[in-house]
Amino acid sequence: MIDLYSWATPNGHKVHIMLEECGLPYRVHGIDIGKGEQFAPEFLAISPNNKIPAIVDPEGPDGQPISLFESGAILLYLAGKTGRFLPQDVRGKYQTLEWLMFQMGGVGPMLGQAHHFRIYAPEKLPYAVDRYTNEARRLYGVMDRQIACTGAYMAGSDYTIADIAIFPWLRSWQNQGIDWADFPALKAWFDRVEARPAVQRGVQVLADRRKPFRTEAEKEVLFGKAQYQRR
Incomplete structure (x- = not known):
């Protein structure tokens, strides 16, 4: 165990x-x-x-x-x-890994900073709030375009560890200054992932x-x- x-x-x-x-x-x-x-x-x-x-x-x-x-x-x-949840074919594997690294290097750190300066910082610093809110919106836009291209999941037609890595960070979309209406393809992806029983557990x-x-x-x-x- x-x-x-x-x-x-x-x-x-x-x-x-x-x-x-x-x-x-x-x-x-x-x-x-x-x-x-x-x-x-x-x-x-x-x-x-x-x-x-x-x-x-x-x-x-x-x-x-x-x-x-x-x-x-x-x-x-x-x-x-x-x-x-990690493709066996070489192309699929690296397509998944690039989106996993996108989460590790971008989505997590940048949305984490958005949370900090929008919610937890002892001073509301307009420059920091604007910088990280804008970066959050930019990253959402990248993901929205990707899902519009794949029509399903981050790395293609299959659900992978890239989706598993990204999804929890987007659950706090309101704290990041996001309006889902601006990202319809990504919102459809979010709903697909959220509906999975294992995700709910x-x-x-x-x-x-x-x-x-x-x-x-x-x-x-x-x-x-x-x-x-x-x-």
Whole structure:
């Protein structure tokens, strides 16, 4: 059984959804990032960047336990383990990987900054809000055009880890300043993915435990000096 160390965030939900889609047995260990549990030595031993999610698979590729952090790496590992959601043909594989990297390098970081400056920043800085809101809209436009071309999913006609990686980040579209009316093809894709039973189960993992970050202590843990202490 895979041990999953996670929280109900977009990056956490990527792996929750993948585990549900693959039907792999897993045990959830909630890492409350508002309370600073990501800095515990036991968690840092498997996720040295103090970020969720992370997994420990007792049945690794060589029969020995393996621990992994970084959600994209975990998706690739689980796809390799199960032979699912990553095309076997070379062209399809790299088309999927380019959209996975698009999420890891663009969608996640940029939409994360949009969330921060629109919602969490102690000062509302118009330049930062405009910069990241505009970048969010640009990225939505890229994805909208891609789905209009494929007619189905990010990397083509099949549902892949690229879709699994991108979908959780778009669930907070309102917080990113997005109007779905501007992106009809992408909205149709979003609805297709959201309707999948495994996706619906995945986004419920730990959802009942996550609460909005309201206190100054929680914000300090997430965005303040606690992030930058050497450990």
